[in-house]
Amino acid sequence: MRVLLVEDEVRLADNLATALRDGPGFAVDWAEDGQAGDDCACNLCYDLIVLDLMLPKLDGLSLLKRLRSRKDSTPVLILTAKDGADSIIQLLNAGADDYLAKPFDLGELIARAKALIRRGKGAAHPTLSVLGLTVNTLEQTVVRNGVFVDLSPTEYRVLEYLIHRPRVIVSKRELLEHLYDYNWEHHSNVIEVHVSNLRKKLDAVLSECGAEPDPIIETMRGRGYRLAPSLPMNADQSPEPAASSAPIPEQGQ
Amino acid sequence: MKFPIQPRSIAFRLIVAVLAVELLSSILVVVLSFGYERHIHFRAFDVMLHGRADSILGAVQDADDPDDNVMLDQADLNIPPDDVYEVYELGGRLLGRSANWQGAGASVPQHPWGDFSQTILNGHHYRILRMQGSRTVDPAVKGGTVHQVIVVYGSPTRHVWHVIRSAVEFYAAGSILLLIVTGPLIAWLLHRGLLPLRQLASLASQVSVDSWQFSPPASARSTPELAPLTHAIESVLQRLEHSFLQQRAFVSDAAHELKTAVAVIKSSLQLLTMKRRSAQEYQAGLERCLADSMRLESLVADMLTLARAESSSPATAPEPTTDLTACINQAVTQLETLATLRNVQVHLKETDLSGKGTGLSAKGTGLCAKGTGLSAKGTDFSGKGTGLSTKETDLSTKETDFSVKGTGFSPYIDPVESVGALAPEGIQLPIAPEDCGLLVCNLLLNALQHSPSGSIVEITLAVESNQTQSTAVLQIQDHGDGIPAEALPHVFDRFYRGDPSRTRTTGGTGLGLSISKAIVTRAGGSISIASQPDPTQANQGTTVTVRLPILN
Numbered sequence: 091m092r093v094l095l096v097e098d099e100v101r102l103a104d105n106l107a108t109a110l111r112d113g114p115g116f117a118v119d120w121a122e123d124g125q126a127g128d129d130c131a132c133n134l135c136y137d138l139i140v141l142d143l144m145l146p147k148l149d150g151l152s153l154l155k156r157l158r159s160r161k162d163s164t165p166v167l168i169l170t171a172k173d174g175a176d177s178i179i180q181l182l183n184a185g186a187d188d189y190l191a192k193p194f195d196l197g198e199l200i201a202r203a204k205a206l207i208r209r210g211k212g213a214a215h216p217t218l219s220v221l222g223l224t225v226n227t228l229e230q231t232v233v234r235n236g237v238f239v240d241l242s243p244t245e246y247r248v249l250e251y252l253i254h255r256p257r258v259i260v261s262k263r264e265l266l267e268h269l270y271d272y273n274w275e276h277h278s279n280v281i282e283v284h285v286s287n288l289r290k291k292l293d294a295v296l297s298e299c300g301a302e303p304d305p306i307i308e309t310m311r312g313r314g315y316r317l318a319p320s321l322p323m324n325a326d327q328s329p330e331p332a333a334s335s336a337p338i339p340e341q342g343q
Numbered sequence: 344m345k346f347p348i349q350p351r352s353i354a355f356r357l358i359v360a361v362l363a364v365e366l367l368s369s370i371l372v373v374v375l376s377f378g379y380e381r382h383i384h385f386r387a388f389d390v391m392l393h394g395r396a397d398s399i400l401g402a403v404q405d406a407d408d409p410d411d412n413v414m415l416d417q418a419d420l421n422i423p424p425d426d427v428y429e430v431y432e433l434g435g436r437l438l439g440r441s442a443n444w445q446g447a448g449a450s451v452p453q454h455p456w457g458d459f460s461q462t463i464l465n466g467h468h469y470r471i472l473r474m475q476g477s478r479t480v481d482p483a484v485k486g487g488t489v490h491q492v493i494v495v496y497g498s499p500t501r502h503v504w505h506v507i508r509s510a511v512e513f514y515a516a517g518s519i520l521l522l523i524v525t526g527p528l529i530a531w532l533l534h535r536g537l538l539p540l541r542q543l544a545s546l547a548s549q550v551s552v553d554s555w556q557f558s559p560p561a562s563a564r565s566t567p568e569l570a571p572l573t574h575a576i577e578s579v580l581q582r583l584e585h586s587f588l589q590q591r592a593f594v595s596d597a598a599h600e601l602k603t604a605v606a607v608i609k610s611s612l613q614l615l616t617m618k619r620r621s622a623q624e625y626q627a628g629l630e631r632c633l634a635d636s637m638r639l640e641s642l643v644a645d646m647l648t649l650a651r652a653e654s655s656s657p658a659t660a661p662e663p664t665t666d667l668t669a670c671i672n673q674a675v676t677q678l679e680t681l682a683t684l685r686n687v688q689v690h691l692k693e694t695d696l697s698g699k700g701t702g703l704s705a706k707g708t709g710l711c712a713k714g715t716g717l718s719a720k721g722t723d724f725s726g727k728g729t730g731l732s733t734k735e736t737d738l739s740t741k742e743t744d745f746s747v748k749g750t751g752f753s754p755y756i757d758p759v760e761s762v763g764a765l766a767p768e769g770i771q772l773p774i775a776p777e778d779c780g781l782l783v784c785n786l787l788l789n790a791l792q793h794s795p796s797g798s799i800v801e802i803t804l805a806v807e808s809n810q811t812q813s814t815a816v817l818q819i820q821d822h823g824d825g826i827p828a829e830a831l832p833h834v835f836d837r838f839y840r841g842d843p844s845r846t847r848t849t850g851g852t853g854l855g856l857s858i859s860k861a862i863v864t865r866a867g868g869s870i871s872i873a874s875q876p877d878p879t880q881a882n883q884g885t886t887v888t889v890r891l892p893i894l895n
Contacts, residue, residue, distance in 0.1 A: 099603050101635055105610035112617060144599055171599040171606075192599075193606035196613035 091137040091207050091251065092117040092268045096127030096153065097169065098145050106140065106199070113200045115230070115243055117271040124148025131157055135267035136164050137207045140199075143170045143181075151184060158185035165206040169194065204228075211254040220256045220318045223292070223306055225249060234306075237295045244269070245288040248281070252307065252317040261314035285315055354533045361529050362522060369518030373511055380510045384503045385470075389459065392472040396496040399428050400476040403438060403492050411480045411488040415439030426498045427464060433475075433491035444497075464497065468504075471497040539563050547576050555584040596838040597646060600853075604639040611635055645854040649837065652778065652861035664894055665779040667770040667815055671802060674783035678791060686796040689787070692803045770806065770815050771894040774866045782862045785855045786819045786887050793823035793885060806893065813893040814868075822884035825876030834872055835860045859889075867892050 093116045097103040100122070107118040119136075121127035124145040131139060131153075139157070143150035154166055168181050168189040181189055187209075188202055204227060208216060216227045224233045230246055232239040241249065247269050252260060262281045269281075289307045296304060308316045399420065406414040415430050415438040422428065427444035431437055444464065460471045474494045479487045543563050550557050557580050563569045615628040675689055682689050772779060790800045803818040826834060838853040856872075863870040868891035875883050 099607060101607045101631075101638075102603060102610060105607065105614050109610065109614050109617060112614075171602040172595065192602040193609045196610050196617070 091115075091247070092119070092135060092271065093203065094119050094121065094127065094130050094136045094139045096121045096124065096130075096139065096145060096150070097142040098122055099142070105196070109196050109200060110140075110203065114204055114227075115247055116203070117269055119271045124150065124153045128153050128156055131162065131164065133267075134162065134164070137210060137268060138203055139164050139166045140203065141166055141168050141186075143168060143172065151181065154181070154184050154186055163210075165210040167199075167202055167206055208254075213254060218253045220253055221304075221306060221320065223253070223318070225253050232292075234292055234295045235299060237299055239291055239295050241288065241291060242284075244284050245291065248284050248288055249292075249317075252315060256318040257316065259310050259314045259316050264314070285309070354530065354537060357533055358526065358529050362526055365518075365522055365525060369515070369521065372518060373515050376514045377507065377511045380507045384507055388470065388498070388500070388503050389472070392459075392470065392496055392498055393474070395422065395426065395498070396428075396472050396474045396494045397476075398422075399430060399494045399496055400474070400478070400492065403430060403476075403478050403490075405480045413438065413478050413480060413490045413492065423498070425467075426496065427469065428497070429495040431493045431495075433493060438492065461500075462497070464499075467499045467501060469497040470500050471495060539566060539569055543569060543573060543576070550580060552587065555580060555587075593837050600642055600838060601639070604635070604642055608632055608635045608639065642854075645858065648781065649854055649858050649861060652858055652865060663773070663775040664771045665774050665776045667772050667779065667817070667891070668804070670776070670779040670783050671804065671817075673780055674787050675802070677784060678787050681788070681791055682800075685791055685794065687791050687794040688799045689791075690799055690801045692801055693805070770804075772815065772866060772891050773894055774862065774891070778862045778865075782859050782889070783817075785859045786817075786889070789855060789887070790819050790821035790823075790885070794821045795823060798822040807890075815891045815893050817889040817891070818886055819889075820884060820886040824878075825883055825885055826872070826874040827876050828874075831872065831874055835870070863889055863891065 091114070093110055095103055095106055095110070095118055097106065097120070103120050103122070107120055110116045110118045116138075119130055121130050125147040127139075127141070127145070128148060130136075141150045141153060145153070148156075150168060150170075154168070157164070157166065165187045166185065168186045169192060170177065170181070170189055171192040173191065178189060187206055190199055190202065204216065208214070208227070218225045218227065222235045225231075226233075227250060230250075232241055232246065232249060248265060251265060251268055265281050265285075285307065289305065292306055293304075296302070304320075306318055310316060399415075399422075402416050402420050403413050404416045406412040413432070417439055422441070424443075427441045429437070429440040429444065458473045460473070462469050462471055472495070474496070476492050476494060478490045478492050480490060481487045539560070539562055543559060546557060546559060557577060559573045559577070563573045611628065611632045615625060615632075620628070671691070675691070679689070774782070787800070787802070794800055799822060801818070801820045803816075803820070805816045805818075807814045807816055835856050837857040860870050868889060870890075871888050872885065873888070874885040877883060
């Protein structure tokens with residue numbers, strides 16, 4: 091998951107970015123003023139925007155309004171030093187999804203950030219399950235057919251992103267955009283390696299417990315990856331609205 | 344004992360004034376009407392007296408005696424019973440008189456102003472007419488005999504007075520009735536007339552901290568009496584609202600800054616506890632927390648300084664004084680490490696605009712001495728300052744000049760002026776020493792922080808004099824990036840940062856210039872800032888000018 095942090099206080103931004111990277115393992119981009127934040131947000135590659143209200147050049151509320159006026163539905167978490175219901179009502183009415191008053195608790199910030207990302211992707215519960223594969227986003231653990239799967243942080247992040255969008259073809263570019271911040275060198279074969287390792291580990295678990303191999307991640311050559319291609323349409327994990335525009339795979343593939 | 348006089352309402356005072364004027368005029372009317380009625384009625388009375396006296400004269404007839412005497416025939420006289428009369432012949436012989444009178448005799452005085460006189464008969468006032476007439480007896484026989492006759496006729500005046508009194512009473516009663524009617528009428532009219540004033544008051548009373556809306560009715564604005572009041576209320580409210588909003592903005596900004604600073608510390612600490620870390624990581628984290636705390640500390644200290652500089656009025660404390668030149672020296676000494684670190688040269692320059700402040704040259708040597716310390720530390724400065732104009736005291740290169748001449752700024756100040764100098768006190772300013780130090784340090788620090796490496800910060804001190812007041816003009820000029828024109832009006836605003844990312848990293852709290860302004864304002868001076876942000880211009884950079892009154 092990739093988070094845009096718009097905060098002008100350097101030290102606070104440092105701490106927040108570190109916490110978001112170390113804790114839930116998000117990729118974090120930092121913009122130090124409202125204008126830069128707006129420019130970054132235009133890329134539409136963020137799963138969450140953490141926005142300070144008092145910013146130079148363009149204040150947080152105006153940025154939020156711009157964001158929403160161009161139909162950007164990225165979840166926005168506001169950091170505010172202002173108390174008072176009026177300003178909070180104004181913020182939420184302007185399209186903010188949540189807010190935290192300074193000085194806030196870092197743990198609470200991370201929890202809210204996770205919840206917003208989850209909600210933004212249409213999942214209510216922090217534990218996601220598809221076809222015997224269970225991902226606990228709080229503990230960052232993966233279980234397949236009752237067996238624990240040991241994944242590297244990057245492999246886990248790939249799986250976490252994919253399991254939020256089952257049956258939807260996710261391109262390598264999309265994975266790159268959402269898993270790495272802009273300081274990362276964009277080499278698409280990095281993704282290929284990670285996905286290949288991930289698939290191997292997931293399949294290895296099946297063979298360990300003697301089940302038939304069932305490739306849960308399908309590679310669509312030149313198009314991307316697809317998790318749980320055999321998931322029926324009326325599964326628990328219903329596709330999110332954004333996925334409706336994606337090509338719907340044939341049954342039994 | 345002295346009781347405070349309770350001020351009455353304007354309406355009450357106006358009503359009393361109007362009623363008093365009315366009362367006065369009704370008294371005047373009564374007096375005038377009395378005079379007029381008396382005049383009219385007594386004239387009629389006098390005419391009547393004349394008529395009656397004439398009829399008495401007509402009753403004087405021939406007595407048909409051989410001496411051709413006359414007699415008064417009282418039989419045909421028709422006279423009111425209260426009237427009195429008396430008829431004499433000029434010689435003094437009484438011809439007849441009314442029965443109810445003893446008579447005044449011929450002695451009834453002949454008044455010089457008329458034939459009337461007053462007297463009291465039987466307890467009543469009488470008006471007496473003394474009339475002289477003539478009677479000719481037997482005009483046909485030998486020319487007749489002419490008898491001069493004096494008729495004295497009197498009539499009581501009480502009827503006349505009664506009429507006059509009733510007329511006056513009528514006028515008086517009318518006036519009192521008028522007073523009684525007009526009192527409430529005026530009260531009602533005043534009540535109506537003062538309605539706009541009450542409306543204004545009720546509108547003004549609706550203004551509160553939460554709603555500054557004050558929209559006076561157009562009638563109040565166009566009424567000549569209410570227009571100044573309306574205007575005054577409006578302008579007072581505007582000023583109050585402005586300062587209130589400013590104060591509220593300051594509190595909100597201060598809260599934001601403090602909360603942000605606390606958020607930084609809190610998040611730094613929580614970051615440390617998020618997972619197990621090595622001893623080095625803890626060490627580094629704690630150092631960061633300490634640095635964050637120090638930032639919070641300096642923020643609080645700056646806010647307190649600002650509050651102190653803005654709150655205390657100059658009249659409360661005994662006038663402290665500070666020597667500006669010494670203050671500048673101190674600031675330069677304090678900041679020379681930073682100047683060296685940032686590779687910035689500090690130049691001190693002194694000009695004398697008035698010719699009065701000749702004593703500055705003596706102090707100037709002090710500046711040079713400090714300045715040489717600076718140039719000695721900044722070892723690579725010496726070559727850079729050579730391109731400067733000769734008016735400037737380039738400390739690093741002109742050092743030898745001073746050691747030779749030893750008289751301070753003599754090469755740069757008119758020699759005639761400096762020769763007459765007698766070790767005076769320097770420039771004494773009405774500022775507390777710590778405030779003055781803070782002011783100069785703040786400005787110099789700003790200049791140093793905004794100076795690119797290898798550039799020069801120029802401190803210029805001048806004295807301007809007119810007949811009444813000498814002013815010290817301190818200019819601190821850097822050659823940095825300058826301030827964009829749109830930011831220039833806000834630089835003295837509290838917590839304003841021209842370029843947030845830069846000043847945050849240099850550790851400024853955004854209060855330095857506000858504090859400087861508060862100090863200068865308290866000392867009765869002014870501070871202004873000019874900037875040329877365009878790098879293509881030769882004089883790029885920022886100049887802060889402080890003007891402070893000098894104590895005599």
